[in-house]
Amino acid sequence: MTEQVGPGTVLAGRYRVVEPLPSDLEDVSVWQATDQILDRPVRVRVLRSGAVAPALDAARRAALVTDARLVRVLDVGTHEGVGYVVSEQITGVSLAQLVERGPLTPDQARAVVGEAAAALEVARRRGVHHLALRPSVVHVSADGRVVVSGLAIDAALLGLTPADARETSRRDAVDLVRLLYTGLTGRWPADDDGPTAPGVQAAPVLDGAPVPPAELAGGVPNDLDTLCSVTLGPHEDGPHSPGDLVHELEPWGEIRIGSTADDAGAGPGGAVAAAAADVDAAPAPEQPVRVARQSVRSAFDDLPQGTPRPGTPPPAVPARSSAIPPARTERAAPAPASDATPVLPASLPPVRHEPDPRPGGWDADLGFTEDPFAFVEEDDEPRRRFDPTALVLVVVGVAVLVGLVVAARALFVSPGGTQAGTGTQTEATPTPGGETPATGEDGGDGQGEEPAAAEPQDGPPPAIAGIRTLDPTNPEGERVENTERAIDGDPSTFWFSYTYNRPDFGGLKEGIGIEVRLAEETTVSGVTLGVNGTGGGVEVRSTTGDAPTQGDVLASGTLGPTTDLTFAAPVRTGSLVLWFTELPTNAAGQFRLEITEIAVS
Template sequence: MTVEPGRLLAGRYRVEDLLSDRAGARSWRAVDQVLQRSVALDILPAEAPRAAAVLDAARRSAVVTDGRFLRVLDAAQEQDDVYVVREWAAGESLDLILAGGALAPRRASWLVREVAEALSSAHRRGIHHLRLVPENVIVTDNGAVKVVGLATEAAMHGVKHADAEEEDVRGIGRLLYACLVARWPGGSCGDLPAAPTEHGRMLRPRQVRAGVPRPLDAVCDRILGEPPRQHAAQLRNATAVVEALSHDGLGEDALPDADPEATQVDLRTVPWSPAGHMSGGRLPRTAGGPAHASTSGSTTTITTGPTPDSAAGGPSARAAGTATPQPASTPPPMPPAASTHEEAPRRSRRVRPWLLALITLLAVGAGAAAFYVGGVDLGDGGDPEPPPGRGDTDPDPTAAALQRVPVQSAQAFDPFGEDGENDDAAALAIDGDDSSAWTTVTYFDSADFNGAKPGLGLVLDLGQPTDVSRVVVDVGQGGTDLELRSAPDDAAAPPDRPAGFRTVDTVVGASGGTVLEPEAALNTRYLLIWLTSIPPSGDDFQGQISEIVVRG
């Protein structure tokens, strides 16, 4: 029978609004005329290949009573159609929320812990979800988390896994990753782009977005890592994930006491923070799946309906109208925003563009005059300059008269972060090979590290206090702002903050081999190459240093 608005199913569910048409099923908003409330209704033809599996999944999932699931209220076949009735919730699905950007870490931890606790209760009943994607997680208007489609979503899409519990745990990990960086592990998911990879391995959240706390990064890695880094123990069940998220430093113990009067939290009004933001203006997504305009206002009570009692006859009990609604429970409020990094002082020293242009013009004029008079003398002393790309590349071949200073080591310097900015690759900046490079992690929002830090860079150890006249840094193409800083001449170790170094030269919009020169004699053991703005790399931003040459 054709399903259209106005049709009455089982003598009580009046079909109202079409929400979506997917996987061979149509989702509708309907009105339960017995209890006078909205419900979500999935209908598919009885002859559809997956109709029997969907009906079976709906009946099995009804035994799970955790309030964080949008529970199945009814499931049956009527004439040529199979239908599943679920609770209705006005709110916004996670995929629409993440379209406005990643969540702040504390919100991400709280939301995913709610999902993990719900799945833990379902697993104890032997029921699995198997299709944990953002569109199946709803944040209601009063701040509760609701999971849609326990067992039924997988049946509707024909999803099966040999280890169902492991797949659900990986689904929880993918949700956490998406909440932290607004990217989806393993490929795109709806409008979420795929998580970036490097050398065939997915980047950790901390490598993708600044400000992700190390404990949350570790939880993601312990779920999704193949294998987890640093020989960490794999999280193999939902209960273990709940415990890990409860001890990540962002759990409930770290939150201020909730105001019992303030049970309504609108995610769309949360102010922006450097670690992630929420934005408004998006249509809410309901339990049915697609976006639609809510007609119940901003204050919506989620009414929990009765659990179907298969032993009592299912449809016959429904027709008798014996089911009574249960009072709604008060959901926990959404945790407040929290700053995820220390307030970092911004540097104020910049070369004025007009001065830079004047210096460049004078240098070009002087060079042209030198060539006109008799050529440029590159000097008859110092070490010979090897041809590019042969293992001893010098991006400053005009400085042959200056003695090249060997650099003993290079170390990534990221005092306002915690992941070291690819410290294991820092040596590539001093290996004499311009075909290799140290790179920063990728930043998706802006050239200034998403506003999370004033800069980062590399610390060079010259082995002993040494006279330095010039440093040449090859930063690639695209425009990089950088500074040359030096440690005090008596420093026994490099300072741990950028303020411990003295700025001796600055270049704005650098490209290729960039010369940095102190105005006065400089004697130091430690140098800092400090990047304050990085160039675009495709649609994102990433800095690089392929070679550094120090001369004295």
């Protein structure tokens, strides 16, 4: 199968393979490719043999996790019997390449692994784990952004079967500590059951455990040395999830891998020299000044407000707006100067600064003056006041008069709604069938006719059981991820299609569709769509996803923020197909379909 994919090969009629990239997994080739529809570079992993089906399934699960520090999976499929996974392009160097020049400084190792741990904590909360962490899957870009690749996919290719949630979380946490050990020492503390790290020296072992980092590199802080020793030791100590490790490592500073390497110079000892220079410049090497980064806060959005994190200062108390000014406390002496400016964690409430100038009538010492109305000037001559008594009596009298008129009118009107004594009152008499006739006994004109009751609906109210996307060029559908967002009842979430360079789907297909499956067959009279964008076209067809362009067109129209598609006559059905003949334009000017909600009535 090797000959099936090579330079010039076009996968799925879209991704043109350009040139090979290095890979440390067997039966997996990595290629730089170009997305011909969006005209952008992508990274394609071709799975030639082995656990191809589990790897493709893992890639689909990884695509559901969204975080800037995780390589985004763009497409998953097969080409002539060969599986492929398309992801965004990876920029920067891997941790394996960084430690080739020497160990990182403790601050940089802490920051790199902390960012990776925060990303994997986001994935863990979505039920997805890596399980195959190694130095080659952690990348650092030139601007200091950390990106982790191979989420769930590499473990499936290596045959690492996930166990229960607790064990998988512990596995990722321990492997993250192994990465920390590698950053501190330049050595990889390999595990017998885990992946290897080609190009990285193995860590020496003493009594069945890796030698503590402080014995291999200078300037390793006590907390990091202890963390590595207890986690990689024979006991089940240390963090049990990536989130636990984040608490152990935070706060950390900005990542300056590029500048540190340049300052230290090239060569195997460059990074060590940079670490030594940082240690000499800092007054307290065991407690380096670090800054909490904004990027890690997203992993803890669901923590209760005000929950203090280990290693962070206590929450700041917002200034109160009260009559008595708040007591002022003296601040501690500032910490030694550093390049990074400290930032408060996102969980702390913002401190409001009250303006010093106080409004008139308030005393700076006591909070208020003895007479808060001293600024009101009194007239020398008393003013004539308006007496509203007469006006109130007039209003009450009018109200009583109106009430008497209404009451008198009610006395001369019969319960049936006709004037008493006029002889036009109709009396409803039951018929043998139990029905009430519309007119009285005298064959009147139906003046006492009751309003006709609404006809009962044919079947229960329509309810959506599920949806699936339809693509005439792909049996799996059009962007199968996150379809549940279109029916979750939350207008802030949405499903979106691929982005095309023209509203006619780039000339690649005649349209795309969404099959709407109802909970049971019932009567439907219309469909309402919530769309982020305007333009394009949609048809509602009475058919199924197996024949999306067949069936009667029940309604059609142009897309907008709220698109109401009402049928000419209600139909009884168990499924509908929304067939989009042309793409709308979203707020960013892109030709892409974004559906916030689908509702049937």
